[in-house]
Amino acid sequence: MRLIARSTLAAFWELHPESKASLEHWIAVTSKAQWQTASEVQASFSKARVLNGSRVRFEVAGGHYRLIVAFKFEAQIAFVKFIGTHKQYDAIDALTVSAF
Secondary structure (H helix, E strand, C coil), X not given: CEEECHHHXXXXXXXXXXXXXXXXXXXXXXXXXXXXXXXXXXXXXXXXXXCCCCEEEEEECCCCEEEEEEEEHHHCEEEEEEEEEHHHHHCCXXXXXXXX
16 A cells, blocks of 8 residues: 555654554555455454545554544555544544545
8 A cells, every 4th residue: 555644644653752653563564555445454453443435543552542544445545634632533523534
């Protein structure tokens, strides 16, 4: 998968250093993956939650943060749509948010 907005994740872990290892792991797994469905994504990340056919929510740093990614499986692209705290996550619509 090609990752769009990796710099957004790097900027986030600069503000929240405890998220760096988790996000680097997510980047490493995602960049090597060739997923074709959201279910395949969830199989790689057991705590991920499929929101619809193309969006998946991930827990970051033991669940302290949330990451929403929209996948375009046919093009093998993962678009970071949101990363933030639980409080910030609760204030958005996970199916439509496009923060970056």
